[in-house]
Amino acid sequence: MEERTGDDSASQISQQTGEARDSSYLLILIRFSRDSTVSDDDEIDYSSKPEFYGPELDQKDEIWARKQRRGHTSDAVLSCPACFTTLCLDSQRHEKIVTQYRAIFVLNCKIIEAATQPGSKRKRNKRGSQTEAAAETFKNVCCSVCSTKVGVIDEDEIYHFLNVLPSEA
Template identity: 65%
Template sequence: MDGHDDEMKDNMPSPTNSQKTVSDDEEIDYSVKPEFYDSDLDVKDESWVQKKRKGRASDAVLSCPACFTTLCLECQRHEKYVTQYRAVFVVNCKIGSDQVIHQKGTKPRKGKSGRQSSEIETVPAGNQTFKHVSCLVCSTEVGVIDEDEVYHFFNVLPSES
């Protein structure tokens, strides 16, 4: 190092208060209870869900995969396809009346890899008509509804009920 480098260091300004790094922990006053905190909220939420279900059991609580909006509190998991669910009572869902899917009672086709086509897997077999079901909040397609008004969900996030 020569004398020129030492002069540059001496001429550099020192950091001001606005340039100092401050941890969030130093700014939080833990002696004051947070305004929006409720230690009993989980108990209240569980009670609300049980009241909505009227004592019936559910395999999962289903949410939209895009915006996490609750779609169903009471559903039954498909016996064969474990990522699919069916339900009768739903919330925050809209039925697409413009598109109708017709499913014929044909044998499932085999794909290139030897397994069944995913289109066949997503809807129950039989000679039925289905309508698309989407999330009311973000319009993500989450399943279909059949003629008997049973919802078949295949694009959802399940969580333990």
Template identity: 60%
Template sequence: MDGDDKGHGSESPTNSQQTISDDDEIDYSIKPEFYDSELDEKDEQWIHNKRKGRSSDAILSCPACFTTLSLECQRHEKYVTQYRAIFVVNCKIKSDQTFRSGSQKPRKGKRCRDSSEESHPIGCESLKPVCCSVCSTEVGVIDEDEVYHFFNVIPSEP
């Protein structure tokens, strides 16, 4: 017995362990019933109909489960791994969590206020986390104008 056979014994494999090539079992003269040679064209037409002729910079998917999140989005001008979208699918908003983000420093004496207050100083907006509805991975945020900002997604060519 050499070093490779240690612990394996010289038993013959059981029926469930026998290795048979899949090629030996497949009859290639018959097309599979689920095969569709025109599927790519049908998918392209479906996307075109969903977008109603509008273009997109990418199709966004969840990084954990690859579920489609947006078919129509715009890439951020400065941060190329971030996208924004209005029309999304398979996304859920965590309404119980809200945080503030400001693009400008608040002026002297002004701060971001609680979510219960209606007016906000310039540059301060309320954001809510957005998760994949399938696996709950956080993929971005939604702002007060109902624009989704994605930063944790996988983009693919539209």
């Protein structure tokens, strides 16, 4: 008779449990493949129209969008970068910084009254050198849906969007 050491019996037990684990895993796979059905093109009925699509709804949506924009020509429609909510339908791109926009009329924006940012206006005199003017105060503007900071508003109530997604619509 063959003598077995403690290490041999432990490896034999782990090998048996590994085989049992593998066989139960294989059994689960077989059951899963039998229970689940994969649809072929032959099984799909293309003669019936889907209930969730209405061709007349596209036209209604287009009319609604035109009415919302009121015929304005805008540089971009601005959306929140976090939740894609529309923030502005009529905006003007900054002359030098192409990723910034300004607007007067906005949607889905809230002004954070407590947080203000001091800014400064620089004016050019007749010789072309810059001089400091009175400091301007900016208030933070956030998306009203997800509270992501999207820009600031100045004392003249002009919104300056710094963190938005523009769409060239």
